[in-house]
Structures are given as C-alpha cells and as structure tokens.
Amino acid sequence: MTSSDTVRQQVLVLYLDTSALDSPVVGWARYDGTGASRPTTGDADEPPYETGVAALRDGWRLFQAAQLIPPYPGAEHETSFLKHEFFFERLVTV
Amino acid sequence: MAHGFLRLDGVVPRELNEEAPGVFAAGLPSVPYGTAVPKAFPEGSFARRLVELPSVAGALESLVGPDPTVDHHFVHTRQPREGSAQPLHADALIDLRTDAFDVQLMYYPQEVTADMGGTLIVPGSHLRRTNESDTGRYQNLRGQTRLTCPAGTVVLLHHGIWHGGRRNDSDTVRHMYKIRFNPTVPQIRLWDTTDLHDLAVREELGRTFPWYETATGRLEIHNRIRLWRALSADPDFDIEYWATRISNRPAQRSHA
Numbered sequence: 001m002t003s004s005d006t007v008r009q010q011v012l013v014l015y016l017d018t019s020a021l022d023s024p025v026v027g028w029a030r031y032d033g034t035g036a037s038r039p040t041t042g043d044a045d046e047p048p049y050e051t052g053v054a055a056l057r058d059g060w061r062l063f064q065a066a067q068l069i070p071p072y073p074g075a076e077h078e079t080s081f082l083k084h085e086f087f088f089e090r091l092v093t094v
Numbered sequence: 095m096a097h098g099f100l101r102l103d104g105v106v107p108r109e110l111n112e113e114a115p116g117v118f119a120a121g122l123p124s125v126p127y128g129t130a131v132p133k134a135f136p137e138g139s140f141a142r143r144l145v146e147l148p149s150v151a152g153a154l155e156s157l158v159g160p161d162p163t164v165d166h167h168f169v170h171t172r173q174p175r176e177g178s179a180q181p182l183h184a185d186a187l188i189d190l191r192t193d194a195f196d197v198q199l200m201y202y203p204q205e206v207t208a209d210m211g212g213t214l215i216v217p218g219s220h221l222r223r224t225n226e227s228d229t230g231r232y233q234n235l236r237g238q239t240r241l242t243c244p245a246g247t248v249v250l251l252h253h254g255i256w257h258g259g260r261r262n263d264s265d266t267v268r269h270m271y272k273i274r275f276n277p278t279v280p281q282i283r284l285w286d287t288t289d290l291h292d293l294a295v296r297e298e299l300g301r302t303f304p305w306y307e308t309a310t311g312r313l314e315i316h317n318r319i320r321l322w323r324a325l326s327a328d329p330d331f332d333i334e335y336w337a338t339r340i341s342n343r344p345a346q347r348s349h350a
Contacts, residue, residue, distance in 0.1 A: 013231065017307050026305045029233035041179035041233050042214035042240055042260040079222045079313050082232065082305075 181230030
C-alpha cells in the first residue's frame with residue numbers, strides 16, 4: 001500500500017455573508033471522506049468557523065469559490081440559492 | 095409572512111393525539127387531488143376533527159381562506175437510528191406565484207425531543223425560487239429551526255419553505271401528518287385586519303434572518319413587500335421606500 005492510499009479528503013462548504021472570504025459564515029456543510037463522522041442536514045445550529053478566513057487559519061485549504069455572476073435580466077429581484085459559496089478541503093491520513 | 099410558517103404548540107387535545115398512531119397504522123384514505131375538505135375528510139373522521147379544531151380552523155381560514163381544497167395528505171415517518179436526514183427541500187415544483195400560496199399543515203401527535211429528528215425549517219426561505227431538493231447541499235443555516243415541540247403541535251407553512259425531516263437518533267419512531275391545502279378564493283385580507291396599519295406589522299415584514307446574506311436580505315424584503323401588496327390590497331405599501339424608490343420613473347408619467 002502506498003501512502004496515497006491512506007489519504008482521504010474532508011470537505012467543508014461555507015456560505016458567507018458577502019463575496020469576501022473574511023465575511024461571516026451564514027451557512028455550512030461538511031463531508032467526511034475518512035468515514036469517521038457522518039455530517040448530515042440539520043445537525044448543528046452553530047457554524048464550525050465564524051468566517052472563511054478562520055477556516056484557513058485552522059488549516060483548511062480553499063479550492064473553489066463561487067463566481068460573481070450578474071443577475072439574469074428580468075430576474076434581478078428574485079432570490080434563489082446562496083451566492084457566496086466557498087469549498088475547502090483538508091487531507092487526512094487514515 | 096416573514097417567517098413563512100406559524101407554530102401552534104400543543105393545540106391538539108390528548109384524545110386525538112392518542113388516537114393518531116392507530117389511524118396512521120390503518121392507512122389514510124385516498125383523497126383525489128383538489129378535493130373539497132368536507133368530501134376529502136367526512137364528518138367525524140380523524141382528519142376532519144383535526145382541521146376543525148378552532149385554533150387550527152381559524153389559522154387555516156386566515157391564510158388560505160374558506161373552502162380550500164385538499165391537495166394531498168401523507169404520514170411521514172422517521173425510523174429510529176435511521177442514519178440520515180432528508181436533504182433540505184421545498185415540496186412540489188418551483189412555484190412562481192406572487193399573489194397566492196398553498197398552506198401545508200404539519201401535525202405532530204407525540205412530543206418531539208431534540209434527538210428525534212424533528213423537522214428542520216428555515217425561516218424566511220419561502221420566497222426563494224429553488225426547485226425541490228436542489229438545496230440539498232445546505233446542511234445548516236444560521237437561525238434554522240430544529241423543531242422540538244409538545245404533543246399535539248401543528249405547524250402551518252407556506253408551500254415554498256425550505257424544510258426536511260432530520261435524522262432520528264432516538265429509539266422512538268416519529269410521525270408527522272401533513273395535509274396540503276389549496277386556496278379557492280383570492281387570498282386578500284382573509285385574516286383579522288384590525289391591526290393592519292400597526293407599526294409592528296411593518297417591523298415584522300422588514301425583519302431579516304441570520305442566514306440571509308446582507309444584500310440578498312434586502313431583496314427578500316422587497317419580495318415580501320410585493321406579496322403584502324397583493325394580500326393586503328394595498329398597492330402603495332412599502333418598507334424603507336425599497337419598492338417605491340426603484341419604480342419611480344418620471345419620464346413615464348403622464349404630462350397631459
């Protein structure tokens with residue numbers, strides 16, 4: 001077995017108040033490739049971090065940020081999905 | 095209007111709550127879509143007695159009006175230690191109506207404790223245009239409501255509210271009986287409107303929720319204004335001048 005066989009990905013998704021990475025967390029999700037935990041919908045009322053930068057400081061690596069996309073013409077006032085979505089990962093040796 | 099749901103804690107009497115498990119186990123009678131309440135739920139039936147409780151009937155009539163039809167009804171069951179939650183979703187299809195809404199009644203015949211996986215409800219999510227479980231990626235949102243309640247609680251919800259059955263980590267089966275109602279009359283001033291112009295009404299309609307992004311929260315208030323104008327038959331209603339300001343187009347005014 002090589003060392004890569006024992007590395008698993010943990011994913012943290014943070015939804016922030018604005019498009020700035022240091023703005024407050026308004027929503028979150030976690031996925032655990034190690035199988036050590038089973039995060040699911042509605043499992044906590046308090047976020048794991050207060051801001052996106054706080055997650056960086058704790059060792060999470062940002063790998064995707066939502067683009068800033070202009071509203072569709074004619075639908076500028078409609079609300080839909082959360083806009084400021086940031087994906088982080090942490091590689092864990094199991 | 096702002097929250098998108100109304101809680102009526104413990105309003106169903108004990109006798110009905112105790113009868114519920116047997117009724118659910120026997121299976122609910124089939125109701126064709128769009129059946130009037132008296133035909134869907136015959137006199138004396140469990141569902142009829144539930145919806146005719148004064149507090150339930152009053153709230154329903156205020157929201158959906160007299161003589162609604164039953165869209166469908168269903169008993170949702172969360173098994174003990176079942177392992178996962180429902181993804182966050184809105185029922186049915188993405189719904190574009192801005193001047194009408196369906197009401198979903200959720201009835202909890204037993205006490206729901208924190209580990210029994212009571213329904214997750216996201217306050218203020220009902221005007222978002224998302225389709226069914228496309229919101230499944232959102233596990234938790236600040237200010238969400240993880241329902242715990244006494245036996246006999248009824249929650250009435252706007253059809254668009256984001257919700258989901260949470261994971262049941264207890265050893266107890268949890269039931270929730272849901273009935274969706276469709277209005278048959280325009281939903282205009284159906285409730286007690288004696289306090290329509292109170293400051294508290296405006297404050298409630300202008301509230302934000304902790305999960306709203308600041309900018310999008312303003313749009314939520316704008317969209318609430320749009321709905322309130324329809325429901326209250328007041329085309330000039332506004333909050334903080336949001337709607338009036340952006341519809342002011344002097345060049346289009348008549349100069350005749």
